[in-house]
Amino acid sequence: MNQVPALQTAVDRYSNALAVPTMLEKLHPRKQGNPGNAGALAPAIVLTSISAYEGFAEEFLAILAAHRGQNYAQVAKFVTMNNPTVATFESKLKQLLQWPANQNWEKQFSMSVWDPPREGASTWITQRTLSWNETKDQAEGWMQVRHCLSHGLVRGYRPEIWPGPLKGTVQASGVLRPQKNGKHSLSLHGAESCAHIYRLAAQQLSDAAVGYAALASLNWSNCPDFAL
Incomplete structure (x- = not known):
């Protein structure tokens, strides 16, 4: 292959x-009650942040595979994925690098997300801490949210019935805010958690990969992380 780009x-x-979802987040008025047209910002953040993650996962895997000596055809086949989640990215990296199971960083990893309030509550001030496995599960749930939005099954800016997944067991409703009559809502806080999960998981897996492969460290200082 020609000269391979740096990771x-x-x-x-x-x-x-991620510049676009970051700007969308800043546009929200952050007031209690009906946000009006600003309610469309939360689903837009989910759609754009997950799309950005998918592009990153594909490109990172392609460059890493090229660094490992794969040719164009091999790289193209390797990075062919459908809606890659955090678990998909991890699986591909393990396949490429032959990682051992149960690495230390998996046990040490933790991150915080907004904890959806119970039905009828009016605040999002609490957070919860996720382990690595919980982070992967939450990412699966947010991919289901993205699926429902992109296929027009819901609108995302009001309480709705969110359909279950066609495959897998993680429900979109599992990461959303419960409302009356079996409905769930997205809201800005949920969208922030979604973007934060995918961004931090992307960094964790990528940093672990370059460390294991003894490649140059990555600089994430200019990459928005949607910190809570």
Whole structure:
């Protein structure tokens, strides 16, 4: 193959792709009650942040595979994925690098997300801490949210019935805010959790990969992380 780009290229492009959901987040008035047209910002953040993650995962895997000596045809086949979640990205990296199971970082990893309030509550001030396995499960749930939005099964800016997944066991409703009559809502806080999960998981897996492969460290300082 021709000269292979540095893996930092994938991070830099991911940073560019996250500029839009970052700006959308800042547009929200953050007031209690009906947000009006601003309610469309939460589903837009989910759609754009997950799309940015998917582009990053594909590009990072392609560059890493090229660094490992794969040719164009092999790389193209390797990075062919449908809606890659955090678990998908992890599986592909383990396949490529032959990672051992149960690495230390998996046990040490933790991150915080907004904890959806119970039905009838009016605040999102609490957070919960996720382990690595819980992070992967939450990412699966948010991918189901994205699926429902992109296929027009819901609108995402009001309480709705969110359909279950066609495959797998993680429900979109499992990461959303419960409402009356079996409905769930997305809201800005949920969208922030979604973007935060995918962004931090992307960094964790990528940093672990370059460390294991003894490649140059990645610089994430310019990449928005949607900190809570």
